[in-house]
Amino acid sequence: MDDPDPATIRAAVGGDLGAxxxxxxxxxxxxxxxxxxxxxxxxxxxxxxxxxxxxxYRRIDTYRFGSRFTTWTIQIARNxxxxxxxxxxxxxxxxxxxxxxxxxxxxxxxxxxxxALATLSPKLxxxxxxxEVAGFTYVDAGEVLGVPxxxxxxxxxxxxxxxxxxxxxxxxxxxxxxRRGVGTRRPARAGADATDRELRP
Amino acid sequence: xxxxxxxxxxxxxxxxxxxxxxQLADLHDHLDACPSCAAHADRMASVRAALRDPVEAxxxxxxxxxxxxxxxxxxxxxxxxxxxxxxxxxxxxxxVVGYHVEKPRQDPEPAAPTRGTTxxxxxxxxxxxxxxxRWVPVAACLLVGLLIGSALVGGLRAPSTPAAAxxxxxxxxxxxxxxxxxARIEITERGWNEQVPERTFEGVLDYQAPExxxxxxxxxxxxxxxxxxxxxxxxxxxxRQWWARGVRDCPSSVQPGCTPLQxxxxxxDNVAPRDDGAAVxxxxxxxxxxxxxxxxxxxxxxxxIDGHDAIGVExxxxxxxxxxxxxxxxxxxxxxxxxxxxxxxxxxxxWTPLRFEVRASQDPDRRTWAADRGYVDQPGDEVLxxxxxxxxxxxxxxxxxxxxxxxxxxxxxxxxxxEPAGGGAVPVDPTSIPDGMVLSTSGxxxxxTPHETRIQxxxxxxxxxxxxxxxxxxxxxxxxxxxSPVRRTTAADGSITYASLDGTRVAVHADxxxxxxTGSLDAxxxxxxADGLEVRGIAVPGxxxxxxxxxxDSATDLLPGLLVPGPDLGVDGEAAVRADGNVVxxxxxxxxxxxxxxxxxxxxxLPPPLxxxxxxxRVRGFDGRFSAAxxxxxxxxxxxVHRIRSSTLTRAELLAIxxxxxxx
Numbered sequence: 076m077d078d079p080d081p082a083t084i085r086a087a088v089g090g091d092l093g094a095x096x097x098x099x100x101x102x103x104x105x106x107x108x109x110x111x112x113x114x115x116x117x118x119x120x121x122x123x124x125x126x127x128x129x130x131x132y133r134r135i136d137t138y139r140f141g142s143r144f145t146t147w148t149i150q151i152a153r154n155x156x157x158x159x160x161x162x163x164x165x166x167x168x169x170x171x172x173x174x175x176x177x178x179x180x181x182x183x184x185x186x187x188x189x190x191a192l193a194t195l196s197p198k199l200x201x202x203x204x205x206x207e208v209a210g211f212t213y214v215d216a217g218e219v220l221g222v223p224x225x226x227x228x229x230x231x232x233x234x235x236x237x238x239x240x241x242x243x244x245x246x247x248x249x250x251x252x253x254r255r256g257v258g259t260r261r262p263a264r265a266g267a268d269a270t271d272r273e274l275r276p
Numbered sequence: 277x278x279x280x281x282x283x284x285x286x287x288x289x290x291x292x293x294x295x296x297x298x299q300l301a302d303l304h305d306h307l308d309a310c311p312s313c314a315a316h317a318d319r320m321a322s323v324r325a326a327l328r329d330p331v332e333a334x335x336x337x338x339x340x341x342x343x344x345x346x347x348x349x350x351x352x353x354x355x356x357x358x359x360x361x362x363x364x365x366x367x368x369x370x371x372v373v374g375y376h377v378e379k380p381r382q383d384p385e386p387a388a389p390t391r392g393t394t395x396x397x398x399x400x401x402x403x404x405x406x407x408x409x410r411w412v413p414v415a416a417c418l419l420v421g422l423l424i425g426s427a428l429v430g431g432l433r434a435p436s437t438p439a440a441a442x443x444x445x446x447x448x449x450x451x452x453x454x455x456x457x458x459a460r461i462e463i464t465e466r467g468w469n470e471q472v473p474e475r476t477f478e479g480v481l482d483y484q485a486p487e488x489x490x491x492x493x494x495x496x497x498x499x500x501x502x503x504x505x506x507x508x509x510x511x512x513x514x515x516r517q518w519w520a521r522g523v524r525d526c527p528s529s530v531q532p533g534c535t536p537l538q539x540x541x542x543x544x545d546n547v548a549p550r551d552d553g554a555a556v557x558x559x560x561x562x563x564x565x566x567x568x569x570x571x572x573x574x575x576x577x578x579x580x581i582d583g584h585d586a587i588g589v590e591x592x593x594x595x596x597x598x599x600x601x602x603x604x605x606x607x608x609x610x611x612x613x614x615x616x617x618x619x620x621x622x623x624x625x626x627w628t629p630l631r632f633e634v635r636a637s638q639d640p641d642r643r644t645w646a647a648d649r650g651y652v653d654q655p656g657d658e659v660l661x662x663x664x665x666x667x668x669x670x671x672x673x674x675x676x677x678x679x680x681x682x683x684x685x686x687x688x689x690x691x692x693x694x695e696p697a698g699g700g701a702v703p704v705d706p707t708s709i710p711d712g713m714v715l716s717t718s719g720x721x722x723x724x725t726p727h728e729t730r731i732q733x734x735x736x737x738x739x740x741x742x743x744x745x746x747x748x749x750x751x752x753x754x755x756x757x758x759x760s761p762v763r764r765t766t767a768a769d770g771s772i773t774y775a776s777l778d779g780t781r782v783a784v785h786a787d788x789x790x791x792x793x794t795g796s797l798d799a800x801x802x803x804x805x806a807d808g809l810e811v812r813g814i815a816v817p818g819x820x821x822x823x824x825x826x827x828x829d830s831a832t833d834l835l836p837g838l839l840v841p842g843p844d845l846g847v848d849g850e851a852a853v854r855a856d857g858n859v860v861x862x863x864x865x866x867x868x869x870x871x872x873x874x875x876x877x878x879x880x881x882l883p884p885p886l887x888x889x890x891x892x893x894r895v896r897g898f899d900g901r902f903s904a905a906x907x908x909x910x911x912x913x914x915x916x917v918h919r920i921r922s923s924t925l926t927r928a929e930l931l932a933i934x935x936x937x938x939x940x
Contacts, residue, residue: 082759089923121335
């Protein structure tokens with residue numbers, strides 16, 4: 076996603092609410108898409124998108140112009156999502172149940188990909204979402220995740236392979252394996268629970 | 277021929293463009309011969325597409341976000357006005373509903389300003405025209421004399437000399453005589469981190485008019501361990517390619533852990549002329565922007581520097597932000613507090629910087645600011661010294677300095693395509709272009725798209741002006757992003773133009789085209805060029821953001837008795853004013869990057885502060901408060917809530933402005 080115009084960011088830093096509104100309009104789509112994949116819940120993603128921009132508003136005077144604004148915003152979105160998942164975790168531990176991210180009710184590859192994402196380990200899922208959905212470079216993703224660039228590449232590669240393998244699981248391939256057909260719903264597994272657990276402090 | 281596993285690994289990496297040509301060839305050879313791997317690669321592409329698929333249309337949360345921000349403020353308004361209840365005398369600390377409110381000591385004793393200038397003038401505010409010098413009211417000086425004045429006292433103070441007269445004007449004129457500059461740069465930076473008390477850099481700066489520039493800085497610091505990454509910086513704009521490489525900005529307080537292992541490389545090809553997103557630090561060549569709207573700065577005298585006759589001036593870091601920021605286009609160099617004191621030495625003939633030094637100011641809010649960033653400097657410390665060596669003006673540049681971008685990095689194509697002058701662009705009256713300027717570039721961005729933009733630039737030396745125009749503009753605010761608020765001007769023939777707060781952008785909205793003018797010229801020169809355009813500007817549609825633009829007179833009709841900065845402030849030019857309902861916002865631009873915004877609205881109480889810590893302040897005889905983090909001074913007076921906000925002025929300066937306000 077493209078950065079807002081630097082002049083707009085500067086105006087927003089200076090307290091111009093109109094400029095900030097422009098930033099929200101510019102960035103909300105990519106932020107929501109990232110959060111939608113991160114939490115696997117459209118309604119929660121919408122709330123978190125709102126929360127993200129409120130946080131951005133409160134902290135915009137700490138933004139350093141040496142870095143990309145969109146990278147900074149996605150970092151805030153990711154933190155907001157982690158906070159929300161932790162909070163949900165605390166709530167749901169009260170009833171001794173922590174459901175995995177809910178697959179979309181929509182049929183088709185959209186639902187499949189969510190189910191497939193839910194099977195990834197937290198580290199792989201975090202890396203592939205930053206690179207594939209948020210459009211981060213490996214370097215940027217490494218900065219956010221606090222790991223070397225090579226580690227990010229490795230995690231993204233593993234994640235892609237596992238996602239492809241998930242789809243291929245039920246359908247026979249030329250070497251005799253079975254492959255899962257696109258559109259076939261696979262129940263989400265406990266991997267999603269692990270996601271939330273790893274995100275805990 | 278590579279194997280299946282290797283092919284699948286490469287297929288995974290191909291979308292990231294991380295493969296070299298040989299690997300790509302191997303991959304494609306394998307996929308051509310292996311249906312299974314080709315199917316895997318297709319599946320990989322499908323999965324990646326599905327990941328990026330928006331799933332559903334994203335919701336529009338803009339209204340919810342803005343409402344939440346407003347609602348938070350409104351909710352807080354229902355609570356007692358904390359600051360308004362703070363006692364007037366003595367240091368007071370209150371802990372009320374979670375907010376830490378500290379009342380500073382009472383105003384210090386009066387201190388007469390020095391050299392016959394007002395505090396705000398000394399801080400870089402211009403006086404309009406040739407108005408006789410007057411004094412900021414004594415009440416303002418009570419505070420400011422000690423707070424700002426102490427920061428400016430001392431050092432190499434010397435009487436103004438004829439050679440140092442009309443400095444802003446001569447700097448503005450010098451840009452037209454500079455065709456090239458080549459120099460070495462030596463930088464010493466202090467206070468950035470406790471473990472690294474001093475960092476040093478050496479580098480080169482090359483500029484070739486009209487728009488080529490290269491800045492290469494090499495970090496020569498000896499760090500405590502290999503965990504610290506050298507902060508090398510490269511920035512090049514040449515042949516319509518812009519690239520920057522450097523360590524990402526990372527807070528000093530969490531160094532070295534947060535430093536990425538590799539510098540970030542960003543490349544933009546086919547970049548449009550004078551693109552805001554591909555800026556280069558032209559103020560390192562001639563500090564034109566730093567001295568726009570500036571009054572005569574404090575003179576430091578003359579001296580010889582590296583074989584050049586130099587003239588010294590003293591200004592604030594906020595004023596010369598375009599100069600200081602030029603050193604950190606892609607790297608992780610330290611920041612400066614707005615009132616930090618900059619001693620700038622300029623070549624007496626070419627007005628190019630030869631040396632500048634930054635000292636930490638005495639501002640009471642600076643200590644917290646520095647601590648928040650992990651800096652370890654003390655008031656009065658010299659935190660930056662930049663020495664320019666072997667400077668050669670108008671003698672060409674080192675070609676190898678303007679090198680193309682290396683491979684890799686984050687790359688994008690801005691899509692600018694040169695085309696002959698004229699083609700579709702709005703005609704410009706050549707007599708409106710300043711003498712000596714010639715057409716430099718003509719072209720188009722987004723050819724054939726709904727947002728096709730025609731661009732023409734003119735240049736003379738390092739001076740420049742740009743006219744960009746587009747048809748079918750479907751935005752809800754002026755094309756060219758003037759920010760907010762803006763000034764609206766109606767010419768004698770009824771044509772309307774809009775100007776940004778600092779006057780460096782002028783926009784015209786016409787029936788069938790939208791234009792924006794930018795440049796290194798002052799607001800009056802840009803306005804003249806706008807007048808010479810063969811279009812008739814009309815008012816923006818009622819649903820555009822700029823439709824809220826007002827004048828001081830019309831805003832006073834909305835809010836009778838509206839407070840405005842008094843004439844003694846000497847702000848240059850008229851206010852930019854807007855009214856959103858009964859909330860009136862005034863914007864004023866100062867020297868260089870300095871400026872402030874005044875907001876006035878009906879109200880009897882201040883809402884609880886948005887920051888955890890605010891300081892009580894006595895403003896115009898009323899209790900108020902100041903937030904250092906937000907750069908905001910607030911008070912209630914005559915059933916109106918008043919706010920003055922700025923990221924480039926200090927608390928003392930905001931107080932001085934407040935004390936100086938009068939009813940319009």
